[in-house]
Amino acid sequence: MNLTAxxxxxxxxxxxxxxxxRRNVLEVETPALSQAGNTDPFIDSFSANTAxxxxxxxxxxxxxxxxxxxxxxxxxxxxxxxxxxxxxGSRHNxxxxxxxxxxxxxxxxxxxQEVADLLHTLVPHLQKAPRFFTYRDLFLETLAIDPHxxxxxxxxxxxxxxxININGVMPAQGWRDLLLTHxxxxxxxxxxxxxxxxxxxxxxxxxxxxQSEGQWVAQRFEVYLGGLELGNGYQEQTDAAQNRRIxxxxxAARGNDIPVDERFLAALETGLxxxxxxxxxxxxxxMCRMQVDDIKQVIPFxxxxx
Amino acid sequence: xxxxxxxxxxxGVKIILNGDPxxxxxxxxxxxxxxxxxxxxxxxxxxxxxxxEQTFKSTETHEGADVxxxxxxxxxxxxxxxxxxxxxxxxxxDASATAMADTVKWLKGNEKCIVTLWxxxxxxxxxxxxxxxxxxxxxxxxxGDTATGGTKxxxxxxxxxxxxxxxxEEGEILKIDTRTGEYVSxxxx
Numbered sequence: 087m088n089l090t091a092x093x094x095x096x097x098x099x100x101x102x103x104x105x106x107x108r109r110n111v112l113e114v115e116t117p118a119l120s121q122a123g124n125t126d127p128f129i130d131s132f133s134a135n136t137a138x139x140x141x142x143x144x145x146x147x148x149x150x151x152x153x154x155x156x157x158x159x160x161x162x163x164x165x166x167x168x169x170x171x172x173x174x175g176s177r178h179n180x181x182x183x184x185x186x187x188x189x190x191x192x193x194x195x196x197x198x199q200e201v202a203d204l205l206h207t208l209v210p211h212l213q214k215a216p217r218f219f220t221y222r223d224l225f226l227e228t229l230a231i232d233p234h235x236x237x238x239x240x241x242x243x244x245x246x247x248x249x250i251n252i253n254g255v256m257p258a259q260g261w262r263d264l265l266l267t268h269x270x271x272x273x274x275x276x277x278x279x280x281x282x283x284x285x286x287x288x289x290x291x292x293x294x295x296x297q298s299e300g301q302w303v304a305q306r307f308e309v310y311l312g313g314l315e316l317g318n319g320y321q322e323q324t325d326a327a328q329n330r331r332i333x334x335x336x337x338a339a340r341g342n343d344i345p346v347d348e349r350f351l352a353a354l355e356t357g358l359x360x361x362x363x364x365x366x367x368x369x370x371x372x373m374c375r376m377q378v379d380d381i382k383q384v385i386p387f388x389x390x391x392x
Numbered sequence: 393x394x395x396x397x398x399x400x401x402x403x404g405v406k407i408i409l410n411g412d413p414x415x416x417x418x419x420x421x422x423x424x425x426x427x428x429x430x431x432x433x434x435x436x437x438x439x440x441x442x443x444x445e446q447t448f449k450s451t452e453t454h455e456g457a458d459v460x461x462x463x464x465x466x467x468x469x470x471x472x473x474x475x476x477x478x479x480x481x482x483x484x485x486d487a488s489a490t491a492m493a494d495t496v497k498w499l500k501g502n503e504k505c506i507v508t509l510w511x512x513x514x515x516x517x518x519x520x521x522x523x524x525x526x527x528x529x530x531x532x533x534x535x536g537d538t539a540t541g542g543t544k545x546x547x548x549x550x551x552x553x554x555x556x557x558x559x560x561e562e563g564e565i566l567k568i569d570t571r572t573g574e575y576v577s578x579x580x581x
Contacts, residue, residue, distance in 0.1 A: 128427055172399050172450070173429070175421030252447040253410070256428065263427040264447065291426050308425050318425040 091384045094376055098208055098368070102165060102185060105204055111161040111187060116150035118143055118167065122347035125336040126291065130171035131344065132180075142344065143169040146365050147186055148292070149350035152322070155188055155361060156353040163187035165368070176380045177314060177370065180389050185371075188363040194293075194305050194321040197362040198281050201309055201317060204366075205279060209311070209374045216279035221303070224282060225262075228270045233262050234286060234301040241265065259288060276312035283307035292329060293320035309366075311374045319364030326354040394456040398431040398448040406438070406457040409446065413438040413457035413510050423450075438508065438515060457510060464507045466499050474499070476507050476514070487514035497552035498523040498570045519570045524579050525549050526565050533559045543575075 123142030241261035290304035305321035429450035473486035530546035
């Protein structure tokens with residue numbers, strides 16, 4: 087137990103609440119245990135047996151918050167615990183704190199600015215203005231490879247040329263993820279935020295896509311401090327049919343082990359207002375604020391001793 | 393033998409990788425926001441001692457390596473194999489020249505060694521940290537040179553050749569650090 091970390095966390099929560107109160111963003115709460123779960127093929131949910139059947143612990147409050155948006159609640163934020171199975175390491179704890187918010191009628195570019203404002207408030211030693219890069223430019227600059235054009239073999243050859251030892255086969259996106267985590271992210275400056283946007287359209291999740299320089303890209307961004315990823319934001323996909331396609335495709339990819347959230351999809355049918363949203367890993371922000379490099383230093387009782 | 397998921401690759405876990413036994417020296421979980429998770433590890437090859445960086449996909453499973461360290465006493469060699477005994481069970485095992493590697497240079501008999509077994513077969517033998525051995529051949533020392541200064545090669549009773557101070561003579565016993573192969577001190581007979 088680290089008393090400094092507890093105090094820093096409490097004061098950080100207070101600053102978050104002041105930040106959103108000043109901007110008239112409403113704090114909300116949504117259920118942590120739901121009848122449907124996240125179908126993202128790379129995120130695993132915990133489940134719990136209840137008298138009413140199996141329920142899933144949320145991995146982010148995205149679906150119910152969008153139900154609130156569709157119901158007309160306006161700008162909202164939520165600060166809550168979320169759970170992701172098997173994510174454990176120096177930057178991951180399976181139970182962690184997430185800050186998620188949605189702003190109506192703004193673009194993801196404007197949201198990036200708001201994220202920077204908040205992070206500069208929460209991590210006061212950040213002085214320099216943030217950097218903004220497209221996914222493609224980062225790969226071109228660091229690895230001289232166009233991630234939208236290069237195929238599986240070329241990406242794999244690039245990874246091996248970078249001295250990465252890994253066995254087996256992966257789809258092209260697996261190699262992009264590998265190059266991003268092993269070669270690109272470590273180059274980010276540690277005293278300045280880095281925003282990465284225009285991910286490959288296949289990585290859009292529930293973000294809108296657009297055409298840029300002849301490629302379909304996602305209107306999605308990630309924000310980093312140094313190589314530490316802090317958050318992930320979208321220009322939210324408002325098209326109900328497109329949302330359904332993504333969820334069903336993801337559910338199928340993971341063998342339909344988790345039911346698609348039909349209440350979420352039904353809410354979208356009634357109309358999700360144009361909005362941008364983002365989720366920030368608060369424990370990691372606390373790591374940046376306290377300038378420590380292991381998540382264990384900011385969580386009083388981590389998974390191993392919970 | 394156990395199998396491990398990539399997430400179970402904690403420090404000290406021993407697995408088979410590319411046919412060889414490895415021990416995990418360091419590992420961390422890495423994952424981009426939306427995408428494939430990896431375990432990024434440093435692993436040491438238990439046959440060669442070499443450490444490499446290796447990345448594992450989160451979905452991979454790994455066969456555990458049946459590796460254990462046993463305290464055993466060196467008995468004798470027939471020139472091809474080196475025989476060790478477990479002093480509690482009296483079980484005897486033969487280590488090959490490959491498993492012995494440089495360790496043969498420090499053994500004359502009855503040393504307590506650590507024998508690393510893989511599937512019950514000696515993979516590596518670690519000698520005691522210090523050996524006390526007699527000089528069987530060395531050139532005569534220079535008269536008067538008893539303090540600091542140069543060294544000369546000396547052949548020991550096991551055949552090992554080490555650098556010793558110029559004043560050391562044949563028949564003397566010296567203490568060697570087997571981890572570095574360096575002379576430590578003279579042992580009074």
